[in-house]
Amino acid sequence: MDDDYYSLQSILADNHKLSCTFTLDVPGLGYLEGSTEPDIHQNSKVEIPFWLAQTLSLNEFTTFPLPPAYSNRVRAALNASAPSVKLSHLVGGGGCWYRWGRRIAEVLDDQPQADLLNMLLNAFLARLPPLQDLSAHIASADHSIPEGDAGSGESFREGMEGDERDLFSVGQDSARITKAWYDSNGRKAGGR
Template sequence: MFNDCIIIYSIFGGCSQVEEGAKVELPFWLAQELYLRQAVSINVPACFNQKTRREIQADAANVDLRSRCPYFYEFGCKIAPLVGDRTIGKMLLSTFQMRYKDILTKAHTVAYAMASKFLTVLTKEETNLYEAAQLSMATFKKWRIGGPRFQRASVLGRKRKPIE
């Protein structure tokens, strides 16, 4: 899932192919396992570096998080304890808070042509939120126009079997 999110790790040694202290890019699942075995140390990934943080602070709504990491929030939650950077969690929360209202507003108001452009900068988590908001609004409109006000539960129409 996080293969698009590249991390650079420093190897401690013990590998015959890689020199001790070398920086190597590995997929997250492998790096996490090596970290738990105390074979590597993990540097803060580029998608959480100071440049990205400054861009988010300036205007979070217009930052293309998908190009940095498609699973930006989930990856951030998993990488923060491994790199020992407590500020990543705060940055993830503030980023989500700044983008949340904009995502929901656009899910309810933006035309289809504009939506496709907007969706290209959203992470997978944000895209799921956007689609859920659209579905919710469509269901509400259907109900409001005159859909059934109450639906009878299928269980209510059946009679109980006699106990023998």
């Protein structure tokens, strides 16, 4: 999850819209509201891309509430059953839920920042084992899934966000390579 300048995932995460409230009058930026007025007035709410909201918030021109994708409701759902939460649907645009959360945390004060980072970490730790299991299973030659697991595995896969999909792909490749190595060593040992 590097925030490389050329990373498409980072660019997508920085372009998510964030609802901000201006703390003062700003002349000449009325077009951000989509209005015909030339200025933005104090307490005006405007949805702007995160890359702009971050700069404005750090310079105390705006404030913003925590986006719904990181609300207490989502936190409670993650605590109840992290694999059942469809992270890809929470932020849209390919679902860069972890990256966008990390970027938002950079702007927050100490305690809200710690709370958000803990939520991201706990969600990742709770979702990683099922992600690994599913990627290894799908990569294996034996595709016999018990009936009860087929639906939950597919549902989990649909709900993966961007970075999880990347890890899933790496897990599949690793499982295929491991299986090929194991099979080739098994034939050598059996042939002696």
